[in-house]
Amino acid sequence: MFIAFKNHLQEQFPEVAEAKILVAVSGGVDSVVLVHLCKKAGLDISLAHCNFQLRGEESEEDENFVIELADALDLQIFIEEFETEAYADEKKLSTQMAARDLRYHWFDELCETLQFDYIFTAHHANDNLETVLINFIRGTGLDGLTGIPDKNDCIRRPLLPFTRKQIEDFAHLNHLKWREDSSNQSLKYFRNKVRLEVIPKLMELNPQLLESFGKTRGYLQQSSDLIEDYMSAIFPKIAKEEEFGYSFRIKLIKTLPNTKAVMYALFKSFGFTEWEDVHGLLDAQPGKMVYSKTHRLIKDREELLLTTISGEDRRYEISEGEEVVMLPIGTFQFEEVGEISESQSDNAIFVDANRLNFPLVVRKWERGDYFYPFGMQGKKKLSKFFKDEKLSLPQKENCWLLCSGEEIMWVMGRRLDARFAVDNDTNKIIRISFEP
Known part of the structure; x- marks a missing residue:
């Protein structure tokens, strides 16, 4: 199996040869074998173990086992304990989904903080078959029938071509020790029902089920890739950012x-x-x-x-004397100029500095808002202005206002308010620009 594993890495994951890798280790046979294979292949690995505190003393023993494994192989290890049930209640998730969220969020934090290049998980061919059957039973599209991807962002799954039997045979042959998770035998979990009750029946009908599944998955993946290529070709023709x-x-x-x-x-x-x-x-x-x-x-x-969909009602303030203001929506620049050197544009206006009332406020428009459009007579409700400009609903919702006190000074990217425009009495001009 080691030769096959090493060849698989070279063919499918050449990028990991010189990379810094974090290996997720539960203590079960799959992850233990993955650690030994990576160590034997000379990869630069560290271990990460999640203690979800769901099985009492058994969870603590798993943690101790993984620590001993790291010591025996002279590997760095990271351990995190989670209040999984409390998190599941708070987020209204199943225990398994809560554990998955906590696990991958922590892995991402480790990668960002300690600059790991890739995360290895020990998913294998049997896991993939279970996932596809679960997706099929619940209802899925083509993506659900292609199963667990070999690569997903920084995650790599180098054991996917290998069966559970191959993994266990390698462990026995090399006299490896591992931990058995008692929850894997509990039929209260849907995945376990598929693993323990559905798949054995299918194996009776077709003893070569995993081999057949591997071929079918390959065909489906090719179809999925073909669709992706087609969508990449037509997307620019029908979509506009x-x-x-x-x-x-x-x-x-x-x-x-x-x-x-x-x-x-x-x-x-x-x-x-x-x-x-x-x-x-x-x-x-x-x-x-x-x-x-x-x-x-x-x-x-x-x-x-x-x-x-955003529920945020964002509002920002800009103090007097600021020259450059960086906000989440973009960057403002304030510059005193001697004269108007260019025409008003979508991203820049010239205003009479003496008419500004600080702090300036940047906010979204609200019903009832009105302003005095530059170049027009009198005031106008923003809703009417938007209608005249033929703005779509998202364009209206994403329209930002720069306000002086309670007065709208600039419908950003659209129109200056005439009350703040430069005229013959202006003695101090401010150029305000905005870069989204």
């Missing part, structure tokens, strides 16, 4: 074959699940919306508009 997210041209989407499948591929990564509603937006009335947990899809006149 906007300040609020993306807009998609409905007319062009409708011309594509298999429209519903195209929309699934376009929007699946944004968390949408109600695919009939998403597809229905193509012919819906303007203003209709479909939500995921993180995003919103809006039917505009001739486009679908994709935006993130």
Whole structure:
């Protein structure tokens, strides 16, 4: 198995040869074998162990075992204890999902703080089969049927081609010790039911199930790659990046074959699940919306508009005398000038400094807001101004205002307020620019 493992690393993960690697170790046979294989291959590894404190004394014994393993192999080890059940209650997650979140958040922190290049986990072929069956039972698309990816950001899974039997045979042959997790036998977990009850029945029907699964997964992955290539080719033709997210041209989407499948591929990564509603937006009335947990899809006149969902009501203040102000939304620059050297633009205005009331306030627009548009007579409600400018709903929602006291000074990127404009009585001019 070592030769096969080493060859697999060279073919699929050549980037890890000189990398600094963090290996996730539970103490079970899979992760213990992974550690020994990596050590034997001469990789630069350290170990990370999560104590989820779910099995009392057994969890403490797992931790002690992993510490002894690190000492025996002269490896650095990191240990973290989690209040998993409290976290699961707080986030309203299952215990397994809570443990997964805590685990990967901690791994990410370790990588960022200590500059590890990659994280190795010990998922293997049996884990992959279980995952695909679970996804199939619950309902899934093509991605769910391709299983656990070999690579995912900085995570690498070098044992995926190997079966649990191969791993256990290697452990026995090399007289390795490991810990057995008693919870793996509990049928209260859905994954364990699939592992202990469903897969054995399938193996009776086809003793070569894992080999067949490996071939099928390869074919499905090729199909998935083909779809990704197709979407990469058509995306620039139907989508346009906007300040609020993306807009998609409905007319062009409708011309594509298999429209519903195209929309699934376009929007699946944004968390949408109600695919009939998403597809229905193509012919819906303007203003209709479909939500995921993180995003919103809006039917505009001739486009679908994709935006993130944000509950933040952000508001920033700028003190007098500031020259450069960096905010999360972009950077302001304030410069005193002798004259207006350029025309007003979307990203720069010239104002009468003596009319400013500090601190200046940067905020989103609110219903009832009005201003005095430069170049026009009288005041105008922002809602009417936006309508005249033919702004979409996301454009309105993402419109920022620079205010002097309670008065709007600049509808940023759109129009200066005439009350602050330079005139013949101005003796001090400030140029204000903004870079998103």
